[in-house]
Amino acid sequence: MMFDRRATVRRLCHLTGHADQMNPAALLVLVLALVTLVHFAAPFAVMLFTSLVTVVKAAVFLAGAGILARLAIRSAASYRRASTSTGHTA
Numbered sequence: 001m002m003f004d005r006r007a008t009v010r011r012l013c014h015l016t017g018h019a020d021q022m023n024p025a026a027l028l029v030l031v032l033a034l035v036t037l038v039h040f041a042a043p044f045a046v047m048l049f050t051s052l053v054t055v056v057k058a059a060v061f062l063a064g065a066g067i068l069a070r071l072a073i074r075s076a077a078s079y080r081r082a083s084t085s086t087g088h089t090a
């Protein structure tokens with residue numbers, strides 16, 4: 001028997017949609033299965049969120065470094081232009 005994702009999701013939605021008509025033992029098994037799934041998926045979700053935050057922080061850091069480098073180059077170029085136009089040497 002082949003299980004595909006759509007059939008599994010459809011079956012899960014069907015089970016949760018008719019939870020009031022389910023046998024209490026089957027409802028308990030379903031709840032325990034969902035709690036177990038969430039329990040084991042939580043560290044993975046936290047790891048993904050942490051890595052996303054790390055990537056965003058690195059991107060902001062590099063963007064800030066780029067802005068500061070550009071500002072330093074501009075100020076150095078304008079200082080050199082101003083000092084050479086008055087006749088002073090750098």
